[in-house]
Amino acid sequence: MKILETRPLAIPSVKVIRFARFSDHRGYFAEPYRKSDIGNQLDFMKGVEFYQVSESFSRAHVIRGLHFQWNPFMGKLVRTTQGRMVDLFLDIRKGSPTFGKAAAYEMTASSGDDYAEWIWVPPGFAHGNFFTKDTTIEYLCSGEYSQGCEAGISPLSADIDWSLCEPALRAEFLALLADSPIMTDKDRNGFTLAAWSSDERSGNFIYS
Numbered sequence: 001m002k003i004l005e006t007r008p009l010a011i012p013s014v015k016v017i018r019f020a021r022f023s024d025h026r027g028y029f030a031e032p033y034r035k036s037d038i039g040n041q042l043d044f045m046k047g048v049e050f051y052q053v054s055e056s057f058s059r060a061h062v063i064r065g066l067h068f069q070w071n072p073f074m075g076k077l078v079r080t081t082q083g084r085m086v087d088l089f090l091d092i093r094k095g096s097p098t099f100g101k102a103a104a105y106e107m108t109a110s111s112g113d114d115y116a117e118w119i120w121v122p123p124g125f126a127h128g129n130f131f132t133k134d135t136t137i138e139y140l141c142s143g144e145y146s147q148g149c150e151a152g153i154s155p156l157s158a159d160i161d162w163s164l165c166e167p168a169l170r171a172e173f174l175a176l177l178a179d180s181p182i183m184t185d186k187d188r189n190g191f192t193l194a195a196w197s198s199d200e201r202s203g204n205f206i207y208s
Contacts, residue, residue: 001019001031001032001033001034001037001038002019002020002031002037003017003018003019003020003037003038003041003042004018004019004020004115005017005018006018006042006044009089009103009105009119010101010103010164010165010166011089011091011098011101011103011125011164013044013091013122013124013125014089014103014105014119014120014121014122014125015042015044015119015120016105016117016118016119016120017038017042017077017117017118017119017120018115018116018117019031019032019115019116019117019118020114020115021113021114021115021116023114027111028111028114030116032079032116032118033077033118033140044120044122045120048075048142049142050077050140050141050142051141051142051143051144052140052141052143052144052145053138053139053140053141054138054139054141055081055136055137055138055139056136056137056138056139057134057135057136058085058129058131058134058135058136058137059131059134059182060131060132060133060134060135061131061132061176061179061180061181061182062130062131062181062182062183063128063129063130063131063155063176063177063181063182063183063187064128064129064130064183064187065088065126065127065128065129065152065155065187066088066089066090066102066126066127066128066152066153066154066155066187066190067126067127067128067150067151067152068092068123068125068126068127068150068151068152068153068205069143069145069146069149069150070123070149070150070201070204070205071146071149071204072143072144072146072149073123073124073142073143073204074123074141074142074143074145075120075121075122075123075141075142075143076120076121076127076139076140076141076142077118077119077120077121077139077140077142078107078118078119078120078121078127078129078137078138078139079107079116079117079118079119079137079138079139080107080108080109080135080136080137081109081136081137081138082109082134082135082136083108083109083131083133083134083135083136084106084107084108084109084131084132084133084135085106085107085108085129085130085131085135085137086104086105086106086107086129086130086131086132086169086172086173087104087105087106087107087119087121087127087128087129088102088103088104088127088128088129088130088155088173089102089103089104089105089121089125089126089127089128090102090125090126090127090128090153090160090193091124091125092124092125092126092153092193092196092202092205093124093125093205093206093207094197094202094203094205094206094207095206095207096124096207097207098164099207100159100160100161100193101160101161101162101163101164102160102161102162102164102165103162103164103165103166104165104166104169104170104173105119105169106169107119107137109135123142123143123205124205124207126152126153128155128187130155130172130173130176130181132172132176151190151191151196151199151201152186152187152190152191153190153191153192153193153196154187154188154189154190154191154192155173155187155190156177156188157190157191157192157193158192159192159193159194160193
């Protein structure tokens with residue numbers, strides 16, 4: 001795995017990892033993940049183990065999230081394999097200077113690029129995404145799914161602070177909300193930020 005660049009996003013604990021593709025007349029070859037490269041080159045990934053790989057297909061106009069889990073905690077390393085995803089992340093770590101703030105990052109799959117990217121969303125963030133075209137994504141999870149130890153904040157919650165979000169992506173999201181997005185009832189009717197903050201289980205996520 002040839003790591004080209006890593007950079008923090010608007011909330012610095014969330015990172016983008018860019019890795020190389022090697023192209024020739026046949027197409028390209030890439031190593032999207034190699035444990036030794038991730039662990040040895042990226043300080044913020046030291047000690048992270050992945051226990052589950054998940055794949056998700058979403059149709060255009062879908063909104064998913066904002067999901068999180070404890071016992072075990074689950075961080076997600078996410079990439080777009082086909083289509084276009086806009087990844088959403090909300091800081092739910094109590095005591096964090098960016099608590100309650102959300103931002104977004106666009107990830108488009110293109111076979112013509114000489115690189116591809118992961119986004120690392122660590123534990124302590126509610127995670128989701130929206131889609132403007134039919135899209136497939138893959139994510140590596142640092143914990144196995146644990147029913148009964150997961151919850152979600154509705155992406156429609158009016159008390160989320162989007163001031164750190166790139167304005168163009170925020171405008172896309174608002175336009176999608178106004179155009180009858182496809183969502184599950186569970187996501188649509190998730191916690192507000194305030195309701196989750198007053199839930200005793202929110203104490204599982206503390207900034208350090």
